[in-house]
Amino acid sequence: MAIPPNAIINDLSGGGMPSPFSYDPHSGETRTFSWQEQQRELSAIQQQPMDDSLFIGLDLSTQALKASFVNAALEGVAEHVVRFDEDLPHFKTKSGVHSGEKGKVTSPVAMWIEAVDLLLDRISKAENGKDLLSRVKAISGAGQQHASVYWSTSAPSLLSSLDPTKTLASQITDEAFTITTSPNWQDSSTTKECRDMEQAIGGEEAMARRTGSRAHERFTGPQILKLRREQPELYEKTDKISLVSSFLTTLFCADGEIKAMEESDACGMNLWDLETGDGWDQELLKYVAGGEKEAAELERKLGPIEKDGGVAAGKIGTWFVKRYGMNEECLVNPFTGDNPATILSFSLLTGEVVVSLGTSDTILLSTTDYAPNPDSHVFAYPANRAGGKRSYMAMLCYKNGSLPREHIRDQYAEGSWDKFNDLVDNIGYPTLEQAPTRPIGFYFLKHEIIPHNGYGIHHFEGADGHAVEEFSDPTFNARAVLESQFLSFRLRVSGMLSSSTGLPLRIFAVGGASANQCIKNTLSTVLAAPVFQPGASSANSCSIGGCMKAYWCYARLTQPDLGFEDAVRQARLRKVGGTATGRAGKAPKGEASSQLVAVPDYAATDAYDAMMERFAKFEKRACE
Ligand SMILES: Nc1ncnc2c1ncn2[C@@H]1O[C@H](COP(=O)(O)OP(=O)(O)O)[C@@H](O)[C@H]1O
Numbered sequence: 001m002a003i004p005p006n007a008i009i010n011d012l013s014g015g016g017m018p019s020p021f022s023y024d025p026h027s028g029e030t031r032t033f034s035w036q037e038q039q040r041e042l043s044a045i046q047q048q049p050m051d052d053s054l055f056i057g058l059d060l061s062t063q064a065l066k067a068s069f070v071n072a073a074l075e076g077v078a079e080h081v082v083r084f085d086e087d088l089p090h091f092k093t094k095s096g097v098h099s100g101e102k103g104k105v106t107s108p109v110a111m112w113i114e115a116v117d118l119l120l121d122r123i124s125k126a127e128n129g130k131d132l133l134s135r136v137k138a139i140s141g142a143g144q145q146h147a148s149v150y151w152s153t154s155a156p157s158l159l160s161s162l163d164p165t166k167t168l169a170s171q172i173t174d175e176a177f178t179i180t181t182s183p184n185w186q187d188s189s190t191t192k193e194c195r196d197m198e199q200a201i202g203g204e205e206a207m208a209r210r211t212g213s214r215a216h217e218r219f220t221g222p223q224i225l226k227l228r229r230e231q232p233e234l235y236e237k238t239d240k241i242s243l244v245s246s247f248l249t250t251l252f253c254a255d256g257e258i259k260a261m262e263e264s265d266a267c268g269m270n271l272w273d274l275e276t277g278d279g280w281d282q283e284l285l286k287y288v289a290g291g292e293k294e295a296a297e298l299e300r301k302l303g304p305i306e307k308d309g310g311v312a313a314g315k316i317g318t319w320f321v322k323r324y325g326m327n328e329e330c331l332v333n334p335f336t337g338d339n340p341a342t343i344l345s346f347s348l349l350t351g352e353v354v355v356s357l358g359t360s361d362t363i364l365l366s367t368t369d370y371a372p373n374p375d376s377h378v379f380a381y382p383a384n385r386a387g388g389k390r391s392y393m394a395m396l397c398y399k400n401g402s403l404p405r406e407h408i409r410d411q412y413a414e415g416s417w418d419k420f421n422d423l424v425d426n427i428g429y430p431t432l433e434q435a436p437t438r439p440i441g442f443y444f445l446k447h448e449i450i451p452h453n454g455y456g457i458h459h460f461e462g463a464d465g466h467a468v469e470e471f472s473d474p475t476f477n478a479r480a481v482l483e484s485q486f487l488s489f490r491l492r493v494s495g496m497l498s499s500s501t502g503l504p505l506r507i508f509a510v511g512g513a514s515a516n517q518c519i520k521n522t523l524s525t526v527l528a529a530p531v532f533q534p535g536a537s538s539a540n541s542c543s544i545g546g547c548m549k550a551y552w553c554y555a556r557l558t559q560p561d562l563g564f565e566d567a568v569r570q571a572r573l574r575k576v577g578g579t580a581t582g583r584a585g586k587a588p589k590g591e592a593s594s595q596l597v598a599v600p601d602y603a604a605t606d607a608y609d610a611m612m613e614r615f616a617k618f619e620k621r622a623c624e
């Protein structure tokens with residue numbers, strides 16, 4: 001495979017060896033370290049009593065709960081997963097959720113609690129599992145964004161009196177919650193609430209400027225407003241509201257306190273004043289709560305926000321110590337959102353993006369500019385520190401990510417990814433001559449975020465793009481489901497990048513579908529950029545980002561001012577010094593150097609370039 005000119009490797013991203021220079025997306029600064037400086041740092045690091053330490057990162061995403069363990073050099077040591085549909089079938093979820101009427105999508109909170117029980121059981125029964133758990137010095141991780149948990153007044157006493165002979169699920173019962181299901185990020189039932197909230201503060205531009213995003217159906221603020229309007233008695237009875245991230249922080253501390261939300265994840269609510277970063281947006285709170293006095297009560301329910309991503313929210317609960325032999329000094333670092341955690345496992349340079357192909361498809365980049373736009377999202381960067389220079393994470397999010405790809409695989413390729421790939425390869429890339437008549441399909445199985453209002457399956461054929469029920473060659477759907485998604489990425493990402501071409505310099509692909517070579521090739525070719533992957537596994541970048549956050553939190557016990565990037569760089573020096581040990585007897589996973597996995601077929605890139613105008617026109621038609 002020829003390495004294209006824009007693929008000059010600096011191995012700052014996606015794990016790997018420490019570099020003599022470090023780029024800090026937090027400050028936008030690049031610093032160089034002489035080898036003498038590195039040698040001094042290495043000696044200092046080797047004196048720290050970390051040799052045996054492990055760090056856990058969890059990822060409670062839509063379809064699964066994953067756990068990664070890393071050592072003090074941030075090398076992967078073990079991984080475990082609980083898949084909701086398969087491992088907890090009694091909750092009867094499909095792809096982790098229940099889909100109801102009028103766009104309502106929820107997940108049972110009890111399922112997540114049982115998943116934590118099952119995950120810990122699996123870990124402790126695995127080879128060396130008990131040993132691994134006993135060596136954990138800090139735990140952190142991520143939750144799917146926007147989804148919320150509604151605690152009752154009984155929660156604190158239930159959480160602080162857990163009996164280690166019983167499971168979490170048998171003790172943190174429905175009594176702990178006012179609502180036993182959590183509105184999922186795929187929910188689209190709050191369109192009215194979104195428009196009302198935007199109108200209350202002067203429109204979508206104003207909402208984006210103040211909170212980082214225009215109002216979105218899945219965001220927590222519109223969901224809370226709908227709850228207050230439709231079930232006021234349950235809203236009133238709710239004592240505290242958590243995001244999935246702060247729900248997990250609370251669960252792992254289990255000290256009776258409902259823990260603070262972390263700022264980056266709180267940006268997915270349309271309630272946090274990201275423009276100033278100073279607090280909840282009082283006008284929005286007032287609107288959602290229904291009055292001035294009521295706003296103060298909503299603020300109490302939401303609690304404070306943790307703006308320092310590297311602090312400890314508490315220590316691991318005694319239930320975990322007594323039942324699973326975890327170290328009572330183990331720190332719990334505030335969990336964040338899944339996308340913020342994913343970006344943390346990379347140190348992106350200007351022009352580089354992470355493309356996460358999970359249940360949702362997302363594009364992530366880091367920036368020091370606050371440049372909100374109604375078509376994308378801006379969140380606080382998850383490694384910000386209180387009082388420090390603020391930076392941001394920009395994101396595009398597609399609801400119809402892996403599920404439409406699976407739908408096409410099941411309908412046209414007998415449920416096999418290999419057969420799906422054969423269809424994609426058989427059709428091949430378009431030539432420049434074919435571009436003006438290339439068929440284009442749209443697969444909005446769920447109400448789409450981008451383009452807003454996209455819904456249903458649409459096929460267009462011919463130069464004029466006349467709508468057809470099905471393509472003349474139905475197998476074309478396999479290629480079309482990839483092409484239309486990546487053409488949409490291409491259309492939108494240019495507005496977020498400052499590069500002269502409007503295209504990314506490098507792509508880091510993560511998430512379940514990044515295992516698929518055909519998908520990576522097409523992504524690379526449509527976006528005209530080389531694709532890299534973080535070592536052996538790219539499906540765990542989110543939980544690895546959580547591990548790094550946990551490590552950072554622990555390192556700050558002895559170096560209170562340590563920044564996230566410096567913590568990561570220091571940890572990787574141990575790899576050079578060879579002082580950290582996994583002791584699990586397995587090859588390290590997930591944290592090897594990034595590898596080039598796909599390069600553009602530039603002739604086809606030209607053809608995709610020529611398709612952009614038609615694509616944008618047909619997409620508008622599909623949304624009419
Ligand atoms: N070989 C493959 N080709 C394409 N998609 C895949 C492949 N393997 C897994 N996937 C997709 O990955 C998705 C899960 O991705 P993952 O990142 O684990 O999800 P989540 O976003 O819930 O964390 C599944 O829905 C599946 O469709």
Ligand SMILES: O=C(CO)[C@@H](O)[C@H](O)COP(=O)(O)O
Binds near residue numbers: 143144268337339360
């Ligand atoms: O809604 C968003 C981001 O705004 C989604 O990205 C969710 O955060 C869920 O992620 P996955 O389950 O696909 O990881």
